[in-house]
Amino acid sequence: xxxxxxxxxxxxxxxxxxxxxxxxxxxxxxxxxxxxxxxxxxxxxxxxxxxxxxxxxxxxxxxxxxxxxxxxxxxxxxxxxxxxxxxxxxxxxxxxxxxxxxxxxxxxxxxxxxxxxxxxxxxxxxxxxxxxxxxxxxxxxxxxxxxxxxxxxxxxxxxxxxxxxxxxxxxxxxxxxxxxxxxxxxxxxxxxxxxxxxxxxxxxxxxxxxxxxxxxxxxxxxxxxxxxxxxxxxxxxxxxxxxxxxxxxxxxxxxxxxxxxxxxxxxxxxxxxxxxxxxxxxxxxxxxxxxxxxxxxxxxxxxxxxxxxxxxxxxxxxxxxxxxxxxxxxxxxxxxxxxxxxxxxxxxxxxxxxxxxxxxxxxxxxxxxxxxxxxxxxxxxxxxxxxxxxx
Amino acid sequence: xxxxxxxxxxxxxxxxxxxxxxxxxxxxxxxxxxxxxxxxxxxxxxxxxxxxxxxxxxxxxxxxxxxxxxxxxxxxxxxxxxxxxxxxxxxxxxxxxxxxxxxxxxxxxxxxxxxxxxxxxxxxxxxxxxxxxxxxxxxxxxxxxxxxxxxxxxxxxxxxxxxxxxxxxxxxxxxxxxxxxxxxxxxxxxxxxxxxxxxxxxxxxxxxxxxxxxxxxxxxxxxxxxxxxxxxxxxxxxxxxxxxxxxxxxxxxx
Numbered sequence: 281x282x283x284x285x286x287x288x289x290x291x292x293x294x295x296x297x298x299x300x301x302x303x304x305x306x307x308x309x310x311x312x313x314x315x316x317x318x319x320x321x322x323x324x325x326x327x328x329x330x331x332x333x334x335x336x337x338x339x340x341x342x343x344x345x346x347x348x349x350x351x352x353x354x355x356x357x358x359x360x361x362x363x364x365x366x367x368x369x370x371x372x373x374x375x376x377x378x379x380x381x382x383x384x385x386x387x388x389x390x391x392x393x394x395x396x397x398x399x400x401x402x403x404x405x406x407x408x409x410x411x412x413x414x415x416x417x418x419x420x421x422x423x424x425x426x427x428x429x430x431x432x433x434x435x436x437x438x439x440x441x442x443x444x445x446x447x448x449x450x451x452x453x454x455x456x457x458x459x460x461x462x463x464x465x466x467x468x469x470x471x472x473x474x475x476x477x478x479x480x481x482x483x484x485x486x487x488x489x490x491x492x493x494x495x496x497x498x499x500x501x502x503x504x505x506x507x508x509x510x511x512x513x514x515x516x517x518x519x520x521x522x523x524x525x526x527x528x529x530x531x532x533x534x535x536x537x538x539x540x541x542x543x544x545x546x547x548x549x550x551x552x553x554x555x556x557x558x559x560x561x562x563x564x565x566x567x568x569x570x571x572x573x574x575x576x577x578x579x580x581x582x583x584x585x586x587x588x589x590x591x592x593x594x595x596x597x598x599x600x601x602x603x604x605x606x607x608x609x610x611x612x613x614x615x616x617x618x619x620x621x622x623x624x625x626x627x628x629x630x631x632x633x634x635x636x637x638x639x640x641x642x643x644x645x646x647x648x649x650x651x652x653x654x655x656x657x658x659x660x661x662x663x664x665x666x667x668x669x670x671x
Numbered sequence: 672x673x674x675x676x677x678x679x680x681x682x683x684x685x686x687x688x689x690x691x692x693x694x695x696x697x698x699x700x701x702x703x704x705x706x707x708x709x710x711x712x713x714x715x716x717x718x719x720x721x722x723x724x725x726x727x728x729x730x731x732x733x734x735x736x737x738x739x740x741x742x743x744x745x746x747x748x749x750x751x752x753x754x755x756x757x758x759x760x761x762x763x764x765x766x767x768x769x770x771x772x773x774x775x776x777x778x779x780x781x782x783x784x785x786x787x788x789x790x791x792x793x794x795x796x797x798x799x800x801x802x803x804x805x806x807x808x809x810x811x812x813x814x815x816x817x818x819x820x821x822x823x824x825x826x827x828x829x830x831x832x833x834x835x836x837x838x839x840x841x842x843x844x845x846x847x848x849x850x851x852x853x854x855x856x857x858x859x860x861x862x863x864x865x866x867x868x869x870x871x872x873x874x875x876x877x878x879x880x881x882x883x884x885x886x887x888x889x890x891x892x893x894x895x896x897x898x899x900x901x902x903x904x905x906x907x908x909x910x911x912x913x914x915x916x917x918x919x920x921x922x923x924x925x
Contacts, residue, residue: 292800297786297793304781583777586738587838588766589794590759666733668773669850 298593301584302600305577312576313605316569320609321616323562324645328617330555331637334548336630340474341541342534344408348417350386350502351511353533354518354525360544361537363406363473365390368525370496375521376503381514383506386416387498389484391491392477396456397447405446405478407436407457409487409498416502419481424451425466430483435465441628442478457490472630474541503527559648566652570602574656578663585665594663598656606649610642684711685845685878686735691744693730693901704730706901707744712846717872717891718880722898728882729850731898735880736769736848737761749845766795770839772849772868772881776831778823784810784834785819788841795842809837813867829860836867847871849881853888865891 306313339346345362354376356366376385389409396402412418418427419437430437436457438446448455453464457480466481473479482490488497505514511529518527528536542548574581581594621631693705704727712718712735722728733739734746737753738761746753748768756764770791771777778787788806792799799805810819813833823831832852839847849868853861869891872879881888889895889909897905 292798293802294793294796294798295789295802297790300786301779301782301790304779308781579777580779583773583779584790584794585762586736586765586771586777587791587794588762588764588769590762590766593794665738668738668771668777669729669733 298596299600302597303604305573306601306604309573309576312569312573316566316605317609317612319565319569320562320605320645321613323558323648324610324613324641325616326558327555327644328613328641329620329631330551330558332621332631332633334551335632335634335637337474337542337547338538339632340472340630341537343471345534345537347420348502350530351505351508352503352515352518353528353530354501354503354522355528355533357524357526359526361540363390365392365499367493367497367499368501370494372501372522372525376501376518379514379517379521381505381507381510382503384504386414386502387411387484388500388502389487389491389493390499391487393457393491395446398453398455399447401447403446405480406473407487407490408479408481409484410481411484413483419466419468421468421470423467423469429465432465434460434462436462437466437468437481438464439468439471439479441472445478460490472628559644562648563652566605566649567655570653570656571659573601574598574659581660582663582665582667585663586668591661594660595657598653598660599650602649602653603646606646610645614638614641682713685714685749686712687747688735689745691734691741693734694742704901708903710735712878712880714878715873715875716878716893717869718894718896719888719892720880720882720896720898726898727901728898732848732850732882736771737765768845770844770847772835772839772847772852774851774854776835778831778834780823783820783822784815787834788838791838791841797842806841809840813837827860828856829863832856832864833867836871840871845877847877847879849879851883852881853883853885858887861885861887
């Protein structure tokens with residue numbers, strides 16, 4: 281029996297048993313574990329979908345903006361968002377080009393228009409005129425047709441996901457825009473607006489014609505500068521020279537558009553509320569099951585305490601239980617979320633998962649489970665180790 | 672105590688309690704459970720603490736085990752003072768110096784016998800060259816080499832208590848405190864457990880105290896302390912006074 285004392289004096293290693301106790305406690309009651317995991321999975325799924333929709337909405341709102349990296353945007357005074365079209369007077373491009381430090385100016389036209397379906401019926405949409413002939417932005421994600429095809433008179437590019445809304449069958453279909461006959465000359469994939477209005481792309485000259493704008497008019501002037509350090513100076517110069525416009529940086533215009541749609545309309549608040557609900561539900565379910573699990577194992581925690589375990593040793597057991605629950609719940613919830621995202625890939629529902637969101641979601645799940653462990657920790661902190669004795 | 676001092680043979684007590692008094696409640700509801708108890712536990716001895724229900728033996732065991740604080744009195748274990756320590760300080764003292772054996776074994780049901788011993792080694796923070804081998808050896812020494820990877824629900828009561836004894840020995844504490852170690856066992860297993868505790872107590876670096884009602888345990892005792900109404904009414908060594916066994920202090924125990 282003295283063997284252990286001798287061995288102890290020689291020094292060596294210690295096998296950490298707290299994680300193993302946590303693991304066994306967790307898997308001992310499978311039903312309780314199942315309830316915990318369902319709670320976490322539900323929470324992860326809800327938060328992932330809500331956040332994914334939020335990011336997806338942001339991407340849709342800024343779909344064209346993100347593809348047109350200008351340094352400065354000259355926009356009509358009072359513009360609320362990218363798809364809040366008004367027209368500049370027409371001389372802004374030349375004013376901008378004559379401003380020192382400006383290297384290039386690209387025009388863009390955004391207009392509401394009316395689409396007459398081939399089989400009858402009308403649909404409002406957003407006509408986007410791009411200036412790619414002068415090196416500007418051109419339709420992207422083309423899956424049928426080409427940019428060259430769009431050079432053909434009266435052709436437009438339509439996203440595949442809008443075929444049904446616009447009553448067309450595919451590339452080569454005919455329709456009318458504001459009473460003028462057009463042909464679908466190219467098809468894009470995954471370019472959707474945040475609203476229910478479809479987007480159609482065409483060269484800016486044709487967009488002007490279809491929208492009834494004059495030859496020099498545009499909705500936006502996209503300004504590139506020679507020296508990025510001079511952006512603020514050039515902005516001030518442009519603002520001085522173009523008093524009836526606003527000059528915004530790319531980020532400012534993006535933020536303004538996103539904030540308008542997500543916060544002024546309340547759509548973003550609904551998504552954030554949904555995500556918050558998911559977090560609350562997750563915390564409540566995990567807290568309840570962890571607390572119940574701790575109560576089930578109180579005798580063991582009291583024994584640990586009687587054996588001399590520090591309070592932190594017991595807290596570690598509970599925290600490891602929470603962390604293990606978080607890892608398993610996250611893995612399952614994330615897998616389900618990715619499955620759902622994959623299923624909705626070709627639908628109008630844009631749910632986006634980014635690496636940053638995946639990491640944030642994991643940290644959130646971890647935090648949620650650790651927060652949920654607090655009630656259980658309070659419970660064990662009050663354990664009286666004297667309860668281990670029979671008397 | 673004079674008898675104990677003369678019987679100590681120069682051995683230094685591993686546990687010394689002086690004037691232990693414990694009062695529960697306040698005012699009209701105040702109950703004095705221990706009324707000034709002195710106890711020394713000497714190395715190499717198995718001491719039985721006996722007494723009727725409500726005599727204060729479990730309270731005394733809890734205080735000697737640093738689980739409960741005395742209202743007044745002093746306690747030192749392996750030379751370390753327990754008085755004035757907070758809950759964490761007492762836990763630290765227990766961790767380093769005391770091993771427990773409980774009536775209901777208190778094994779971790781989700782852990783094998785081997786893992787139950789490993790938990791005690793981990794809690795005690797005893798670094799060993801090969802903790803797994805040490806835990807295995809501890810189980811072999813209590814005769815459970817064939818049940819190392821068995822979960823408690825597959826063990827008999829006697830086997831569970833032997834695992835608990837192996838666990839209490841993990842880290843080689845100076846004092847082993849056993850609470851009714853045979854109460855849940857049949858006579859055969861009870862005998863085996865008492866033989867084991869008697870063997871364990873012969874280690875000259877260790878003292879063993881067992882609270883018991885079981886008269887079958889008397890023959891294993893080096894010393895028998897009888898507590899009644901919160902005071903020690905007798906403290907005898909059967910080897911010095913064989914008649915002590917004849918009057919069976921356990922008969923007071925119910």
